[in-house]
Every structure is written in structure tokens, then in C-alpha cells.
Amino acid sequence: MPDGWVGRSVPRREGRDKVTGAAKYVDDLHVEGMLHGATVRSTIPRGKIVAIHYEGDLPWDEIVVATAADVPGANEVKLIQTDQPLLADGVVNHVEEPIVLLAHADREVVEKARRHVRIEYAPLPSVHSIDDALAADTVVWGTDNVFTHYTAGQGNVDAVWADAPHELSGEYTTGAQEQMYIEAQGMIAEYDPDAGVTVRGSLQCPYYIQTALCPLFGLPPDKVRIVQMATGGGFGGKEEYPSIIAGHAALLAYKSGKPVKIVYDRIEDVTATTKRHPSRTKIRSAFDDTGKLLALDIDFVIDGGAYITLSPVVLSRGTIHAAGPYRCDNVRVDSRAVATSSPPHGAFRGFGAPQSIFALERHMDRIADYLGLDPVQVRRRNLLQQGQTSSVGQTIDEPVDLDKLVDRALADADWVAKRKAFDEHNASTTGPIRKGIGLSVFYHGSGFTGAGEVHLASKAVVEATAEGRLRVLAASTEIGQGTNTIFSQIVGDAAHVPIDRIDVVQPDTAHVPNSGPTVASRTCMVVGNLLAQATADVVGQLQGAGHLPATWDAEQFTAACRAWYADHDALVGRANYQPPAGVHWDEKNFRGDAYSAYAWACYVAAVTVDTRTAEIRVDDFVAIQEIGKTVNPILAGGQIEGGVAQAIGWAVYEDVVWKDGRVANPQMTNYIIPTAVDTPPIRVAFLEPFAPQPVAKGIGELPMDGPAPAVLNAVAHATGVDPRGVPLMPETLMDLLTTQETAQ
Amino acid sequence: MRGYLPDYELRAPASVDEALETMAQAPGQWRPLAGGTDVMVELAAGKLPPGKFLSIWQLPELRGITLDDDHAILGALTTYSDVRDHAGMAAEYPMLVQAARESGAIAIQNRGTLGGNIVNASPAADSPPALLAYGAQIELASVRGRRWVDYRGFHTGYKQMGRQPDELLTRIRMPRTPGGAGALHDYRKVGTRKAQAISKVCLAALGRLDDGKVAYLRAGVGSVAPVPLDLVKTEAALLGKTLDAATIDAAVAVAEAEVTPIDDIRSTARYRAVVSRNLVRDFLTALAAGETGARVHD
Amino acid sequence: MSHVNVTLTVNGTEHTVSVHPMARLLDVLRTEVGLTGTKEGCGEGECGACSVFIDGVLTNACLVPVLSASGTTIQTVEGLEGAAETLGPLQQAFIETGGAQCGICTPGMLVAAASLLRRNPDPSDAQIREGLAGNLCRCTGYTRIVESVVDAARRMKEARS
DSSP, X not given: OTTOSTTSOOOOTTHHHHHHXXXXXXXXXOOTTOEEEEEEEOSSSSEEEEXXXXXXXXXXXXXXXXXXXXXXXXXXXXXXXXXXXXXXXXXXXXXXXXXXXXXXXXXXXXXXXHHTEEEEEEEOOOOOSHHHHHHTSSOOSTTTSEEEEEEEEESOGGGXXXXXXXEEEEXXXXXXXXXXXXXXXXXXXXXXXXXXXXXXXXXXXXXXXXXXXXXXXXXXXXXXXEEEOBOOOOTTTTTSTHHHHHHHHHHHHHHHSSOEEEEOOHHHHHHHSOBOOOEEXXXXXXXXXXXXXXEEEEEEEEEEESSOTTHHHHHHHHHHTTTTTBOXXXXXXXXXXXXXXXXXXXXXXXTTHHHHHHHHHHHHHHHHHHHTOOHHHHHHTTBOOTTOBOTTSOBOXXXXXXXXXXXXXXXXXXXXXXXXXXXXXXXXXXXXXXEEEEEEEEEEEOSSSTTHHHHHTOEEEEEEOTTSOEEEEOSOOOSSSOHHHHHHHHHHHHHTOOGGGEEEOOOBTTTSOOOOOSOTTOIIIIIHHHHHHHHHHHHHHHHHTTSSOSSOOHHHHHHHHHHHHTSOSOEEEEEEOOOOTTOOEETTTTEEOOOSOEEEEEEEEEEEXXXXXXXXXXXXXXXXXXXXXXXXXXXXXXXXXXXXXXXXXXXXXXXXXEETTEESOOSTTTSOOOOTTTSOOEEEEEOOOSSSSOXXXXXXXXXXXXXXXXXXXXXXXXXXXXXXXXXXXXXXXXXXXXHHHHHO | OOOOGGGEEEEOOSSHHHHHHHHHHSTTTEEEESSOTTHHHHHHTTOSOSEEEEEOTXXXXXXXXXXXXXXXXXXXXXXXXXXXXXXXXXXXXXXHHHHHHTBSOHHHHTTOBXXXXXXXXXXXXXXXXXXXXXXXXXXXXXXXXXXXXXXXTTEEETTEESOOTTOEEEEEEEESSTTOTTXXXXXXXXXXXXXXXXXXEEEEXXXXXXXXXXXXXXXXXXXXXXXXXXXXXXXXXXTTOBOOHHHHHHHHHHHHHHOOOOOOSSOOHHHHHHHHHHHHHHHHHHHHTTOOEEOOOO | OOOEEEEEEETTEEEEEEEOTTSBHHHXXXXXXOOTTSOOSSSSSSSOTTEEEXXXXXXEGGGOBGXXXXXXXXXXXXXXXXXXXXXXXXXXXXXXXXXXXXXXXXXXXXXXXXXHHHHOSSOOHHHHHHHTTTSOOSSSTTHHHHHHHHHHHHHHHHHHO
């Protein structure tokens, strides 16, 4: 199609509603007779609940109160396992664990009431660090605090050390990170004895919530309806936690018989909901004089918090990405997800990969430093080539050219000249300002890991109306990333119709099939592909009935639909996920084709460090990636820029301060995300696809992986210190600078 | 957890006199509420103690900036935007203008007031160090009359100040040409980020050399003590001295001894001490090098 | 304390509401006046999602006790110039240039951008970033928001000439 929609920057389809204030988010919805719900949470990290007292001068007889005893079905939030209760029953395992739910028509009364529920505890010992979890002196989960343990790799690292020309070890840490979507979480639930439970709200994965709510209420799926409203950002934060809020609102609705709205304020959202898993990575490496990697022995641990939730899959992705886009014959990744007494850590853009990639990309710079080589040179020595295998034994079939990717990034960033100029400046200056430039090279697998997509068995539907309009039915949610628009483009091209004839149906489990969750950079590649197939199914039916010729235009399509409806009631195209041929993943041994496609990237950051204050400013950022086919350049660019900014935040601003398992800085005034002034111009480019017949690879998570190591590598270049963790706060950097000064 | 509204009372007096009358009838019970940029934040966080508030935001008597022969006089409701956009302020009080520019972002600057910044008494506030360095005085009014007091010494302890329970802060004044012609004005806020930040350390220093000797020096520091801090000992140690390397070293040591920073969620005592030292040294080095006027920190 | 009557002119229409005097203007606009375009992101004046004009002055509606706004004229995103059947240059620029993603910061961002462009019709990138520093966005990384404002300024200039 010469005038195809794919590849064009079609304006965001719901843009009009968003710029006029018309878009309806959950807190904008008022349902007649609605009650306001509130959640009473634990104030201690771990202990037995001894008694609950309802005190104060309050109309307790008017207030709806729900506890674990009121859950009609099983008091379990079904995800991978069922260890997490909807409401704590007799024991609490983390601070801010929900214990009692309240609802009343007057929001002020609920506010007052939640201050007057007094809970008596018998405290139990708790665990607040990865080291304490591994020591297992106090066991808070299972027998040893370990949720999941994987071993992955290839070759034999232990055989390498004895003869290795060089060896370098290092330990790296990453902190928790708050998603800080600007719309806090919320849900409105209704219950009807005949229709069952209906929940509307801010969410990424409607079918996850349905799956969780069915056992809680003992209802079949057709009695649990989940509807997504306009959603003000997710980043993973609205992947699994919404099941809990939905369950709470639904339980209050079930008990009261009235609609119930629960909308968190910012403090509740930040203290109670999920964060990025903190991590600790130890790397032992062997390499030759040129920097060629001979062995990588990686010990990767993430802190999962009090319940298992999604930690095994976060760990899996972090494990697979731990050795980066490099060829190394001997790799061992030993990884564990451990339990602590903080609220469960959960999905967040990148999903374990940013953590392990940070460690490796900092380590690659340290190898270069150790050898006195350029960090680019050391990476080039090891870049994966077509036909080689990754650390989990996946053969890279597509014609990758990572050197070309690196070339482009270095050229756009003016690397050579800047590196030289900064070296000269730093060596000669007597002033306080230091300048540095750093890079990272990385990849990110698209879609669910291994056989995940097979297990999901996603479905998508495209319906044609008699007027020739197409209705797109998928569970994929628009959370800002452009789902509505790219789906319209893909379907528009498959049907050869203008996109204003395409209606993307708001995700509602009563109407859309389960096309899987909106996570893992899978929406465009996996679900988009299903929609293309479903549209092809529509076209095939029209052609089979003789209404549509082999080539056609929009008017012929409309005419064909009209003709079809002369003797049919409906025209429905369907597609079910079929795994690509020849793809095999061995989950037990962690070997094989981990992902059906990878996006590849090289990022470069230039920074200024003021040694008087140890403040770090990112002055320039270049993000070059190969993502296969780009469906919508403006939306794709927006994904990369937003991810880079979020990752710069993780690198140098966003410090979750923990106090006894509780976030001590849960406000936007003290949890610091970058403003427009703190964010550099982000220069994004998409490389021409490597493959001649490119797919549209996932891009949502990719930009989260590379910025933190690039920025810290630049800080190391600027100052000569060796930072090992993010966030790198000025306080930490000042200590490093002071130590360096003393040493000199 | 939001505040519970029925716990609060709010009235809007029609004049300053009515406000003072109300405060006199129940001294200490009425808390003035100006731009709301502190009080309403506490309310949203559920941290505002129940009580009575007087909305003074709409009292024109408390607005306006005037310059007479001796002073710049600013109404207590002068907003950061008023300061930021006033040409006379930029010419003579660049540190106060810089403080205004760096307090929150535009919407906060449109609403936050100098009077509120003073009586909210946060040691991390942005304008007090500049007001201290400029030798500001504040006017306190009650039904008993009006009095001018030195701002230096007004804050007596964490969130404690020399304001009587029935008094309202009505005006602020600063002497003209502070520090004298040829003074160096150096305002440096080190915050949690570049824009719209709360300070970790904030230095406002005003100094002048005559014949190579320190003829004038006043400095205020934020976020390093329970109150916006005057570096009085550092000033005393430097007045009349020649600014050589040894004098600067000695003065930096005095300044370091004057600050008493703490660890909190925004920063550490150690960092604050080191940065205070570095900023004082940086200012004195610039002063010794003959810099004058407003120092610019990108 | 009992409720009081407060009169506000919102987007050209006068409203008298009976509310607690300490109620936030944000809540009054959203629940009493029924205009939900103004959003709450933080409740403490940090994110700017609740930006409105009060008598033409850019203000965070979450920090204003409604009594302090008595008698004022308020403009929200719904009443912004260009929020009409045919969208204005600012709104059009945000859609076409990619300044809106999830949309929750967008109303406040538009109000803050309008405030900036009223004061400075031809702002530099640095001035745009400073003018929007009180409006947090977690989706865009700000690059396309800055470009949207540049684009809007250009469209407005063309419309004037």
C-alpha cells in the first residue's frame, strides 16, 4: 500500500478528549448513590493482629465495615501464587497492608473514621534488606526467604579463572523506584446479585483483575466485569496492584449493595502500592588484554517484598538480560528473588532488566578503565553478531549490526570530540566544574518470556459493520503509550480503510476478548499482529463470499460490508496467538529462545558535575535504537523520551527513603522526579531495520534499561570516582569525591 | 490521608483592622492563611492541626512594593512573582529576586508570599537567607499598635519566633543599596533538583571589600539549623580582615562550626556541612577575587 | 464549622456554591461546579495537574481554600481559548506534536502553557522549560511538550499575521 497508515505519525486518536478536559478518568466519574471507600492499613511491618477497635464519636452503624471475614470466597489475590490476602487475616507481613475497609456516603465521615480504627498488634521480627533476607536469621517467607532461584548460562565459568589474563569483580546496587504516574490509583465497584461484580477504573490489565476477583467472590468470569477508564499512566504500577483496589471496592459494594469508589491520594498510593524491585548484583569477570570477555559469573538478587506477586517473572527477565548483548562463551547467572517486610515490589517498566543491565554496563566501563582502553572499544570487542548465541543459548537469527548502532550513537553524540575535550578540561581545570560522557549498549526482549505468550494464548477480534466501519476488540489498554492509535493504523492498513472508520472499543471484559495484559512491550508486536490477522480474517470472509476483489479500496470495502450484511447478522474476524515456528524455550534449564524479537540500543549521556555540591546535571542525551518497523514515529519517539526521563530520574533523583519498611518520602515534594528543567533535550533516532522484513518490536521498556549506566559512566568519566549504585544522590557522590580527595 | 474539614474554621476578615480585632479577641487561636502554599499542603497530607484560620489573601492593604529614600518596603502578601517581576528589586536586591525565582514554579510563585515564608518559619525556606543578608526588618501589627523589629533574631527556635499571639506580620523593609556600592551578592540554593525544589542548603551572602579589607559582610543560610541561620561569628571573624587564603580557611572553619545540620529525608548532616563550607569558601574566594554585583550560578 | 456560600465565575458562568470555606477550590470545581477537567495529581502544589487561572493568574487549585477565591473569575481547561468545536492552536499542537500521552497532566500543562504564551508569545526552549517546571509529566520526558508549545506559538503567530 503506497499510502499506508503504518509508519506515519498519525495524531493520537483520543487526543481531542485529552486536550479539552473531556477525557473521563475514574475520579471524574460519579455514580448515583455512591459511597466513598477508605482502607485502614497496618502501621507495623510484621505482627499478629490482636484486636480491632472502632472508636471515636462516629456513626459506626452507618459506616460500612469490611474485614477478611467478609470476603465471600477465598481471601487470596490470585496472581502467580495465592500467598497475598486481599485483607490481612490475623497477621500482617508488611507496613501498609490492608486490614479494614470502610465506606460511607460522606467522604469526610470516612476520613474521620479511618483515623479512629485502632488496631492492636503483637509485633514479630521483620526483615529490611537483601542481606538480612539471605541471612535468614528471621524467616518471613517459606523456609529461607527465597521466593525463586534460577541458574542460567552456558559454558563453564569455573574452568576459566585459573588461566584468565585478567579478572575484575564488582558489586552493584539499584534502589526501589516509584512509578509516580500522575493519576493515583482508583476504582469504582458495583454489585448486583444477578449481574455480579462490575468494576471500572485506572488499570493496565482488565483480565488480570477478573482472574483475581472470581475466586474472591466465588463468581464465574461472566459475573465479573472489568472496564478500563481513561488511565493516567501506568508504567507497570497498574499491572497487578489494581486487582487489590478492585477487590476492596467490590467487597464494600458487595457488603453495602451500593456503588463504592476508592481513589487513593498520593501518599497512600506511594506508601501502599508497588515499586521497582531493589537489586544487588555481584559480577566476577575474566577477559583478555583486548577486553574480550572470557567469563561472566553473575549473582543477581532482587528484593520482592512481603509476597511473591510477580517477582519470579521480574527475576526471569532480569536473569536473561544480565549478560547483555555480548558474546561470551562462559556465563553463569545465579539469581534469586527474596522476601522482605516491605510492601511487595512489582511491575515497573523494564521488569528486572534495568537492574541487571545497570550492573553489567557499569562493569563494562570498569573493565575498560582497568585495561586503560576506551569503553567503546571494549564493548565493540564483544558485541553479538548474527548467528551467535546469547548467554541463554538463543541464536540471533536476524542480521544484527550493533557496530552500526554504536557508530550512529557516537556520531550523534559527538562522542570522540567531547570525550577528548572533557578529558582536557578535567585535567586542566582548577575550577569546580567537571564534564563527562558515557554510554551503554543493551537489548530488550519483546513480549512475554519464553513460552509465556503460548500460555497467554491471546485472542483479538475485529468486527466490520454494515457501514464498513471496523471495531477493534482487544484487552490492550491505552495508558498513554498510543494503543488506540497504533491499533487503528495496523487495522487500517490491513483493511485499506481510513483510520477514522476504525473504532477502538474501550477495554471491557464484557465485550473484548482476552488479548493478554498490557505489559512487557507486547501490545504493538503481539496484539497488533493478532489484529492484523483478525482484519485479514474479515477480508478473507468478504472475499470468500465474492464481495471483495483481490485488490480493493476503501469504498469497495464499504460496499462489500454492505453486501455481506444483506444476508448476515455479523462480520467478525478472529485471531488466536500462534507461536512462531522453530521457537523453543526450556523453562527448567533456562535455555533457548527467550524472546521472539529483541530491540537493540546504544545510549549516550553527557553530564556536568559541580564538585562544590556534587550535583549532577544531564546536559545531553542521545538514544539510538533499532526497533524493527516503526508504526508511528511521534508516538514511538514519545515512548523513548519518556522512558529516558524516567530512567534519568532513577539514576540521579529518585531515592525511596525507607524507614522500618515504610516509605518515608511518599509525596511529590520529597520523592523527586525530574521537571522540564531537569530533563535534558533527548535526541532519539530509530535505525533502519536490520531485517529486510521487519516486525514492529516492543519499545515501551527499552528506554528504561540504558540511561542509568550511561549517566553513571559519564559521572565516572567526569570525576574519576567509581559509583556503583543508583540512585546516585549528591550525598553519595560527595562522599566519593571527599574520599578521592583525601586519597590524593 | 486528607485533613478532616469539619476540624477547621476559616474566616475572611474584610480589613487588616478586622483581622487584628479577631486575633485580639482570642490570642493565639487564629492562624493567618495567606497564599496557602504551606497550610494547604499540610491539610492535604493530613498533618494540619485542627484550628481556626484567617484568610488574609484578599486584603489589598498587605500588598505592594514601594521604594523610599531609605528602604524598600514590601507588603506581607508580596508574592514571589511580585518580587521576581519588579525592576527595582532586581537592581538592588538580586538575591531576593533569585530566591523568588527558585521558590517552587510559576504557580507557587504567584501564590506564595514573603510574609508567609517568614512566619511559616521553615528553616528550609528560600527567602529568609536573603532577607537576613539584606538586614531586613519586619512590621508586626496588633490592636495594641505596630512595631518594627529586626528580622535577624526573629526566629528563636524550630518554628518559634518573636511574634506575639495577637500580632500579624504586615510589612517587610530592607535598607536601600544593601552592602553599599560595589558589594557582591551571592545567592546559591542547592536543592533536590534544578527547578521547583526544596533546599538542602541555601546560602545568601552579601559582602564588600574596601582597600582589600572586608568592609561589609552578612550571610544567611537555610536548611542547616533549626532556624534560618545568620553566620554572625563568621561575619565577626572576617570584618576588617584582608581576604587571603589563610583568612578564608579560618572563616570557613568558623562557618562550619556555626551550622548545625541534621539528617532528614532530603539530605544528610554530613553533606550539608560540606556544602555549607564549600559555598562559603566559594563566596569568599569570589569576593577576594574582586567580583561585585550579583553572582550568577547558571 | 458550617458551610458558607461562595460565588465564583467559572468559564464565564457565575456559580454560587454552599461549601466548607476551607474546601479546596479543586474539589469545588470538580464536584460542585461539575468540571472534572482540572485534575489532582499530588494535592500539594507540586505537580500542576490542577492548574487554573484565578483572575488571570496561574494558580494550583489544590492550594486554594475556596473562601480565598470568593468573587474571583476562574478559567479551567474546559474554558481555555481554543477548547472548542474547532480546536485552537495550543490544543491542536499538543495533539499533533505529541505533547499529550496519558493525558492526566495535559489540562494543567495546557493552562500553564497558555499562561506562559500570554506573558511571552515567543518563548525560547529554556523559557518554556522554566514556565512549565511546575507541571510534572511522567510520560513524555517533556521533549514533545516543549515542541508542542513552540509549535503552538508558531501557529498563534501565523494566526496573528
